[in-house]
Amino acid sequence: MPATRTRPAPEVAPLLDAGLDAPAIARLTDRSTRTAERWASGATAPRGAARERLLAVEAILESLAAALPGADPSGWLQRPNAELDFATPAELIEAGESRRVLALLTAVGEGAFL
Numbered sequence: 001m002p003a004t005r006t007r008p009a010p011e012v013a014p015l016l017d018a019g020l021d022a023p024a025i026a027r028l029t030d031r032s033t034r035t036a037e038r039w040a041s042g043a044t045a046p047r048g049a050a051r052e053r054l055l056a057v058e059a060i061l062e063s064l065a066a067a068l069p070g071a072d073p074s075g076w077l078q079r080p081n082a083e084l085d086f087a088t089p090a091e092l093i094e095a096g097e098s099r100r101v102l103a104l105l106t107a108v109g110e111g112a113f114l
Helices: 013-017 022-029 033-041 048-067 073-078 089-094 098-109
Strands: none
Touching (some): 022 033, 022 048, 022 073, 022 089, 048 098
């Protein structure tokens, strides 16, 4: 009988630590909630485009923590943002526009929107 992993896939762990749940991870990666649950349980690991998207979200979460210490990652991702044409960061991530979100956080971190 194969051993069952009990740790989340490394690409998913930072998102779980930030308070994102499997349905949120599924939306951000355009995968099913079941797939995100399997990543979270360590039963499988993300590959291809899903892995790349997870790494982009991790970079966004790191930038968010640096630019806005104490911000609620899950809430921030779901809140419409005027600097993103009132789209939510999550919507842009889902659309493959993670770089726009990272650019905003870089600008905030540099004081451009204070």
